[in-house]
Amino acid sequence: MGKVLGYARVSTSDGQDVSTQKSRLTELGAVVVFCDVASGSSLAGRDQLDAALRLLEAGDVLMALHPDRLARDTGDLLTIARRVVEAGAILQIHDPKVVFDGSDLTSEILLTLFGLIGRVEKHFILARQRRGIEAAKLKGVYKGRPSTIDPAQVRELREQGLGATAIAKRLKIGRASVYRALAT
Structure with a gap:
């Protein structure tokens, strides 16, 4: 063996x-x-x-x-x-x-x-997690994951003339995150 x-x-x-x-x-x-x-x-x-x-x-x-x-x-x-x-x-x-x-x-x-x-079992774990999050939201104690992206920094780079792809590369984030930050 x-x-x-x-x-x-x-x-x-x-x-x-x-x-x-x-x-x-x-x-x-x-x-x-x-x-x-x-x-x-x-x-x-x-x-x-x-x-x-x-x-x-x-x-x-x-x-x-x-x-x-x-x-x-x-x-x-x-x-x-x-x-x-x-x-x-x-x-x-x-x-x-x-x-x-x-x-x-x-x-x-x-x-x-x-x-x-x-x-x-995985399905039931996720279902319980979703129910717990919904209950916490109703109580006002769940706010979601804190943002790791500073929208002001994204806007500043945009004002400097950088495009979404260049901003995403510089900040090491996705382009979709850049667009979301610019929309706020």
């Missing part, structure tokens, strides 16, 4: 910590644990997951504690599973126990189901 690589993920560094996952994966035999602080809603920006997948060789194991640590979407979870199998490795999820090597239809069905459950 090859090496066991662990993968841990939390959504934010604000009050969340991968140390518990990392410790448990090490106890279960992972020689290295790759950790991301990123949303499970997408594979984008998950550099440590990519690194773990690139390191896999025939006979290795990629282990995660729960399916939602890998992905909260059926397509993404199956993409990860396929990449593991293409490397000749095995995907192992600890709880609930799933071992996927690409040869067992039952394991693929379970991964599909867990991906669907993750997607539904």
